Amino acid sequence: xxxxxxxxxxxxxxxxxxxxxxxxxxxxxxxxxxxxxxxxxxxxxxxxxxxxxxxxxxxxxxxxxxxxxxxxxxxxxxxxxxxxxxxxxxxxxxxxxxxxxxxxxxxxxxxxxxxxxxxxxxxxxxxxxxxxxxxxxxxxxxxxxxxxxxxxxxxxxxxxxxxxxxxxxxxxxxxxxxxxxxxxxxxxxxxxxxxxxxxxxxxxxxxxxxxxxxxxxxxxxxxxxxxxxxxxxxxxxxxxxxxxxxxxxxxxxxxxxxxxxxxxxxxxxxxxxxxxxxxxxxxxxxxxxxxxxxxxxxxxxxxxxxxxxxxxxxxxxxxxxxxxxxxxxxxxxxxxxxxxxxxxxxxxxxxxxxxxxxxxxxxxxxxxxxxxxxxxxxxxxxxxxxxxxxxxxxxxxxxxxxxxxx
Numbered sequence: 001x002x003x004x005x006x007x008x009x010x011x012x013x014x015x016x017x018x019x020x021x022x023x024x025x026x027x028x029x030x031x032x033x034x035x036x037x038x039x040x041x042x043x044x045x046x047x048x049x050x051x052x053x054x055x056x057x058x059x060x061x062x063x064x065x066x067x068x069x070x071x072x073x074x075x076x077x078x079x080x081x082x083x084x085x086x087x088x089x090x091x092x093x094x095x096x097x098x099x100x101x102x103x104x105x106x107x108x109x110x111x112x113x114x115x116x117x118x119x120x121x122x123x124x125x126x127x128x129x130x131x132x133x134x135x136x137x138x139x140x141x142x143x144x145x146x147x148x149x150x151x152x153x154x155x156x157x158x159x160x161x162x163x164x165x166x167x168x169x170x171x172x173x174x175x176x177x178x179x180x181x182x183x184x185x186x187x188x189x190x191x192x193x194x195x196x197x198x199x200x201x202x203x204x205x206x207x208x209x210x211x212x213x214x215x216x217x218x219x220x221x222x223x224x225x226x227x228x229x230x231x232x233x234x235x236x237x238x239x240x241x242x243x244x245x246x247x248x249x250x251x252x253x254x255x256x257x258x259x260x261x262x263x264x265x266x267x268x269x270x271x272x273x274x275x276x277x278x279x280x281x282x283x284x285x286x287x288x289x290x291x292x293x294x295x296x297x298x299x300x301x302x303x304x305x306x307x308x309x310x311x312x313x314x315x316x317x318x319x320x321x322x323x324x325x326x327x328x329x330x331x332x333x334x335x336x337x338x339x340x341x342x343x344x345x346x347x348x349x350x351x352x353x354x355x356x357x358x359x360x361x362x363x364x365x366x367x368x369x370x371x372x373x374x375x376x377x378x379x380x381x382x383x384x385x386x387x388x389x390x391x392x393x394x395x396x397x398x399x400x401x402x403x404x405x406x
Contacts, residue, residue, distance in 0.1 A: 011182025024190030027087020043158010264288025
């Protein structure tokens with residue numbers, strides 16, 4: 001998978017992955033998310049992402065909505081703790097149309113006040129809907145617990161008090177700080193030639209010059225493990241167990257990914273699923289997840305169960321973690337774990353949208369793209385000793401925090 005890159009004098013980076021498909025993809029990845037908000041700006045990064053579609057210097061919301069829809073294309077965006085993505089999927093003949101629209105949204109949004117008032121109501125409904133889902137809400141509260149009030153723990157959606165303070169000036173201020181070429185990657189996949197993409201940038205973006213934002217991100221300080229129980233008026237008990245893990249730049253992250261997949265990945269034969277669901281029927285949903293940030297990470301195990309089974313389920317989880325820490329994988333177990341995760345990654349890579357978004361995220365943070373064969377090669381080199389060391393570091397009983405909704 002040969003890809004092409006280019007960097008303009010204003011700092012904008014491009015990465016393009018050729019594809020034989022008649023469907024093309026392109027978008028902007030902005031190195032700004034929830035953790036870049038000020039103390040009085042909770043939810044502003046996500047709010048700005050919503051408002052990008054509400055008006056620019058030459059388009060109103062209706063024209064933005066129809067620009068790609070009228071030719072059967074899609075226009076999407078999302079915000080994370082550390083970045084924001086704005087992208088489109090379309091038939092290849094509409095590449096220039098998509099690029100021009102996306103460039104207009106990212107670099108020329110206007111944040112009309114009348115649209116802000118409507119969109120605040122939309123996001124407040126989103127927040128209230130989110131609060132009705134304890135299985136989702138508990139993840140955000142757990143991150144806030146683990147990161148001890150640090151910006152990484154903030155809910156991406158923000159809260160009502162902060163949202164009601166936002167206005168046109170708030171959005172424009174955030175855009176001016178972070179939506180600048182030196183803080184952005186344009187990523188693309190399709191049949192178009194790289195030289196044509198470069199010409200489109202030269203026509204629409206090359207003359208935009210703004211200084212790169214100062215990196216004000218501070219690594220969250222370490223805190224001891226903590227256990228917390230909260231009463232929630234729900235049918236099930238919801239539980240998260242976890243703690244800090246590796247950053248996206250740590251060489252051990254791939255081995256941790258393999259270990260997590262073995263423990264509670266999407267496979268029905270994961271150790272936690274077999275122990276809690278298949279053998280004992282204690283949980284319909286049980287999973288473990290790894291989240292990597294630029295300077296830290298999070299490992300978390302989640303399950304929901306009947307309140308009368310909470311203690312038994314907790315004991316089983318800790319039993320599986322102890323086994324992971326104490327028992328080195330045999331040669332056949334290690335080979336099977338690698339084969340499973342390589343197969344899952346291979347299937348995932350066949351999803352073109354997922355592949356495309358991974359391309360943008362990788363280049364935004366690593367300034368390179370790691371191809372699927374390169375990832376497979378790294379997985380094959382992982383040893384059982386390495387997995388045992390990581391299990392004892394990340395899943396040690398004294399480093400794990402617990403949050404329970406009961």
